Amino acid sequence: MKTVSSIVENYIKTKPFLLNALSLGIINLTSLSRNIMSELESEFGKEVKQGAVVMALKRLTEELDFRLNHKINKVIKNIGEITVRSALTDYTFAVSDTVLNKQAELISDINALPDVFYTSSRGVNEINIVVSKSVNQLVDKHLSNEKLIQKLDDLASITVKLPKENIVIPGIYYFIFQRLAWEGIIINEVISTSNEFTILVSEDQVDVAFKVIKDLKM
The missing domain is CATH 3.30.2130.10 (VC0802-like)
Known part of the structure; x- marks a missing residue:
C-alpha cells in the first residue's frame, strides 16, 4: 500500500543530486515539499498534506545522514593509494x-x-x-x-x-x-x-x- 513516506522516498531516490543535498542538510524541507506536492499527489492519487510531506522528508534526511555520511564516509576516508x-x-x-x-x-x-x-x-x-x-x-x-x-x-x-x-x-x-x-x-x-x-x-x-x-x- 502506498503511503506518503513511501512515495516521498521513491521520488527522492530518482533524483541523485537532490538525495545528496538532503543528506548534507542544505535544503529547506518546507520549500522542497511545496515544489514537489503536485507530482506526489499525482503519484498518490489524492490530496497530500504538506505537513506530512515535510515530516517524511525529515525522517528520510535523518536516515540518509546515517547511511551516507557515517557508513560511506568511513570507507571513503580509508581510500588507499x-x-x-x-x-x-x-x-x-x-x-x-x-x-x-x-x-x-x-x-x-x-x-x-x-x-x-x-x-x-x-x-x-x-x-x-x-x-x-x-x-x-x-x-x-x-x-x-x-x-x-x-x-x-x-x-x-x-x-x-x-x-x-x-x-x-x-x-x-x-x-x-x-x-x-x-x-x-x-x-x-x-x-x-x-x-x-x-x-x-x-x-x-x-x-x-x-x-x-x-x-x-x-
Whole structure:
C-alpha cells in the first residue's frame, strides 16, 4: 500500500543530486515539499498534506545522514593509494571467435616490454583494451582483422585502492562518481576488481578528477 513516506522516498531516490543535498542538510524541507506536492499527489492519487510531506522528508534526511555520511564516509576516508597514468589509448573491438587468440598474442609481446600499461575487460558483445600509447602499433598489428568499434587517444587513468569494507557497504561507487559528475568529468571507461577500480578520462580532465578523489579522503 502506498503511503506518503513511501512515495516521498521513491521520488527522492530518482533524483541523485537532490538525495545528496538532503543528506548534507542544505535544503529547506518546507520549500522542497511545496515544489514537489503536485507530482506526489499525482503519484498518490489524492490530496497530500504538506505537513506530512515535510515530516517524511525529515525522517528520510535523518536516515540518509546515517547511511551516507557515517557508513560511506568511513570507507571513503580509508581510500588507499591513488595511481595516475597518462598517454593511454582505449580500443573497443567486437567480440569474435578469434579476438581472444589475437589478444593473447598481443599480451605475449607486451609482457616483454618494461613499464607498459595494459588492461582489458570483456562484455557480451564488446572487448575493451587499454594500453600505453607507445604500444599502439602492436594492437594495430595483432588485431588488424578484428572489427574496431572505437579508438580513443590521449587518455589518462586513475586507479584507486579501496578498503576491503567497500564490498559490504552500498553506495561507495555512487558517492565517488557523483562527485566526479558534479565537476563535469566525463568517464570514458570504468574497470574494477574487488578492492580497486580504474577510471579513464581525457588527459585535460585528469588533474581535476584526481583532486576530486583525493579530496574525498579529507
